[in-house]
Amino acid sequence: MSLGDRQAPVDDAVVVRSVLDGDRDAFRILVDREGPAVVRACYRVLGDLTAAEDVAQEAFVTAYRSLGTWRAEGPFGAWLARIAVRLAIRQAGRHRTVAWVSPVAGPQGEVVDPTTTLRADAASDPERLALRGERHRTVRQAVAGLAEPYREVVALRFFGERSLGEIAMLTGRPLGTVKTHLHRGLARLRGHLEELEP
């Protein structure tokens, strides 16, 4: 029985070992499992769903190539998120994309095309949608403008949905240092985000 046929959740390390042993399809488990979080992280950096999926795909391919270097010392998703966020930040530096509307899940949880949402909501409250998009863009640009290592810590914490412990493990820095970096990163952001505060 292939690993992909199992119903129960399979440990990351088992899946990775299986892929390294030649079971390419086992990687699908990781894509299914981590795909949404990776796409979300990329979207939060880039603000464009199509670009986010492209970068997320590139992140998976990069992770696949480097799979042998994953040491299973932490969650696979955290390792992948770091790759994705880095790629997304790099991509954001290349192309300044502007997205005015965030995609929204439909009532059944299905994906709704952002442009459809825009058309649907435009009749009711286009100004609100535009403001929301503008806020998102301001935050993205502020985070992207941070210097390292603050940018990586802030991006992984808020865009990559990673805990500070995971970030410490990923970056090889002490937890106390990561906390300091997060604090200083947020303090630097505050000046840019003050106008957005309620």
Next chain:
Amino acid sequence: MTMRPGSFRPDELVGADVDFEDAEVARVAAAAEVIERSTPSDSLQPTVDFTGRVMAALASEPTPRRAGWLRGAAERLGLGRLVASVGGAWAIFVDASGRPAGVRAAALTYVLVVLLAAASLTGVAALGVGGALQFLSRDASPTPSLLVEPTTPPDLGPVVEPSFSPSPSESVEPDASGGPDDSLEPGETGPSTAPGGSTTGSTASPGASAEGSDDHGGASPSPSDDHGGSGSPSGLPEPSKTPRPSETPH
């Protein structure tokens, strides 16, 4: 499969390397709240065919190797495989597609170390071959036997302890000294300068000289090294006290 950290809480910053004031933490928490409110919701999902797209992109990729070039080098010995591992490491270094900087730096280090080792081994091998050829060519020279005979007193017995006597075979350059005057005790002589000096020729007989040089040349790695023929007799023992090599017991 990890738990997501959820909304930011100020107590996440407890334990930072630096102690921050409460007011400062509160301001930072306000910034975090702005980020979270402005960040698209968690309900965002990739398009339906995203997994298929990724798997299709992977179809052309080779199966990833377990530990990359480093384990390959360790597991598979052999020149061709070593070269292949260096090539792989170089490819990792050159490839900028999202690999961590640490991995690329390690790959570059591996390439440099292997190249350095190869250059060192090549240099040592070249020196060794060159030295061996030079040694052989010196060995073939018959000149030393002509020089020693007149100076060695035939009456001295072979009783002189070899350890205190200079090696007659050493440091005699036929052209310069013409006799055992030039023989030096290894410990007293400076570095020899005449590479063309004969090796065993300074002794009365070639056969004896070989033995003598072995016995007395403790400080020199090889007989040829001491054949400086520096020509300076200072610090040399008197010729009369020099043991007669010809009578060195065989």
